[in-house]
Amino acid sequence: MSILSTLAGGLFLAMANSGSVVANDVIRSGSAITPAMIATEDGAPVYDSPLIGREVRRTVYAGKEVTMDNTQSPRLVSRNQVVTVKFIQGGLEISTTARAMEEGGLNDTVSVLNINSRKMVTGVVQSGGWVLAQ
Numbered sequence: 001m002s003i004l005s006t007l008a009g010g011l012f013l014a015m016a017n018s019g020s021v022v023a024n025d026v027i028r029s030g031s032a033i034t035p036a037m038i039a040t041e042d043g044a045p046v047y048d049s050p051l052i053g054r055e056v057r058r059t060v061y062a063g064k065e066v067t068m069d070n071t072q073s074p075r076l077v078s079r080n081q082v083v084t085v086k087f088i089q090g091g092l093e094i095s096t097t098a099r100a101m102e103e104g105g106l107n108d109t110v111s112v113l114n115i116n117s118r119k120m121v122t123g124v125v126q127s128g129g130w131v132l133a134q
Contacts, residue, residue, distance in 0.1 A: 020065045021046055027060045032074060038066055073105035076129045084130040085112055085123060098131070109134075 021038050031037075032055050035047050046052075054071035077083055077100045087094045098112035104125040111122050112131055123131035 020067075021049055021051060022065055023060045023062050025062050027056045027066070029056055029059050030075075031056050033066065033071065073108070075103050075105055076127070077104045077110060077125050077131070079103050082115070083112060085114070085121060085133050086130060087133040100131075 020041055022041055024037055024039050027033065027037050032053060033051050035045060035049075035052055038046050038049065038051065040046060051066055051068065051071055053074065054068075055074050056066070057070050057072055060066055060070060079100055079102055081100045082097055083100050085096050085098045096114060096116060098114045098121065101111040101113060101120070104110040106125060106127055108125050109122055110125055110131060111120055113119075114121055121133050123133040126132055
C-alpha cells in the first residue's frame with residue numbers, strides 16, 4: 001500500500017468520523033467562509049476544513065450544515081466584467097479585452113465576448129482574474 005493511499009484513507013476516515021460542519025450564525029450568499037463562521041455539530045471550532053475560504057452559494061442559516069456542495073471556489077470573474085484574455089503558445093502571447101458572459105473561479109471554464117471582434121471565446125480563469133483562451 002502506498003503512502004498516498006494510506007494518507008487518503010486516513011483522511012477519509014477522519015472526515016467520516018468527524019461530525020458535519022454547521023454554521024455558527026447566518027452566512028450570507030457570496031460570503032467567504034472563515035473559521036469563526038463554522039463549527040462541528042458538537043460546537044467544537046473548526047480550523048482546518050477544506051470549506052474555509054470557499055464562498056457560500058446560497059444563504060446558510062445558523063445550525064444548518066455547510067458542505068462542499070453548497071459552497072464554491074471564490075469568484076475571480078463576475079458576469080459582464082471586462083477581463084483580459086490571453087492566448088499563449090510557445091513564445092507568442094496575444095492579449096485583448098473581453099466581456100465575461102458568466103462568473104467563474106480559479107480554473108473554471110468561462111465564455112467571454114471579445115470586445116474588438118465580437119466573437120465568443122472560451123477560456124480558463126487564472127489566479128490574477130484574467131482568462132487563458134483555449
